Amino acid sequence: MDIAVTDHLLSTTRAVRRRLDLERPVGRDVILDCLRLAVQAPTGGNKQAWRWLVVDDPGVRADVAEIYGRRTLAVIDRRYPHLKDPQTRRVYEGARYLATVLARVPVLIVPCVQGRPDDPGAPxxxxxxxxxxxxxxxxxxxxxxxxxxSVLTTPFTGEDERRYAEILRLPATMTPVALLPVAYTIGDEFKPARRPPIETITRWNGWTDRPEKDLP
Ligand SMILES: Cc1cc2nc3c(=O)[nH]c(=O)nc-3n(C[C@H](O)[C@H](O)[C@H](O)COP(=O)(O)O)c2cc1C
Structure with missing residues (x-):
């Protein structure tokens, strides 16, 4: 195992919105390779109830983007003027950009769970x-x-879920969980994000008010 490579991958996989290459096509084989790896992940009770809907048809992408744009831009326009933190403002600016170009992103992946969360006996x-x-x-x-x-987005809320389900021909027994726009990136340099020192958000052997290093 090459730890340096693994750590670089884990620390630089960012939410990519503005640097999605809208011109370069993405082949189906590479998507299937990535999904083949994805389903190595764990599931509760080894149920593997995941289903993957991949959208590369321009017409379907346009229909999805229409709903996505309408809702996302309305939310952003409402919240953005009240945002103070520069990092959060940048995220919203990126999200606004994504909402305006979504139809041009070559591939959209919708991870689904077979079943509904409110089914009797659902996990x-x-x-x-x-x-x-x-x-x-x-x-x-x-x-x-x-x-x-890619960027993990969660647009399947409320009334919109029904509209998306219609466009995507999702059976009523299927729960769409997320929508991931996917494209080659413009450049390959991504930096680790700033996060609080891990010691400040970690406790050992039971929760105390302050981290161990601050204790007398
Ligand atoms: C559960 C979940 C829901 C998210 N929903 C959205 C979303 O609806 N739209 C969006 O643009 N990004 C969404 N994101 C991406 C986050 O905004 C992003 O991961 C965060 O800003 C940190 O950026 P980074 O991944 O580059 O560090 C979501 C992420 C998670 C984990």
């Missing part, structure tokens, strides 16, 4: 949704290692 939400997110992250890592970028 606890932690396991229902928790069984798809490890695979989604593996997918994003596999894409990054092939010079592609």
């Amino acid at each position: 606890h939400p932690a396991a229902f949704y928790g069984s798809i997110f490890p695979a989604i992250w593996s997918l994003q890592l596999a894409l990054r290692s092939r010079r592609m970028g």
Whole structure:
């Protein structure tokens, strides 16, 4: 195992919005390679109820982008004027850009779970949704290692879910969880994000008010 390579991959896989290459096509084979890796991820009870809907048809992408843009831009326009933190403002600016170009992103991947979270006997939400997110992250890592970028978006809320389901011909028994725009990236340099020192958000052997290093 090459730790340097693995650590670089894990620390530089970012949410890519502005640096998606809208001109370069993405082949189906490379998407299938990445999905093949993604389904190595764990699932609760080894259920593997994941299903993967890949959209590369320009007409379907345009229909998805139409709903996505309408809702996302409305939310951004409402919240943006109140944002103070520069990093959060940049995320919103990136999200606005993405919403305006989504139809031109070569591939959209919709990870789904077979079943509904409110089905009788459905797993606890932690396991229902928790069984798809490890695979989604593996997918994003596999894409990054092939010079592609992606961003995990969650547009399937409320009334919109029904509209998306119609466009994507999703059966009522299927739960779409996320929408990942996928494209080759413009450039390959991504930096680790700034995060609080891990010691400040970690406790050992039970929760105390302050991290161990601050204790007398
Ligand atoms: C559960 C979840 C939901 C997210 N939903 C959205 C979304 O709807 N739209 C979007 O642009 N980004 C979304 N993101 C991406 C985050 O905004 C992004 O990961 C965060 O800004 C940190 O950026 P980084 O990944 O580059 O460090 C989501 C991420 C997660 C984990």
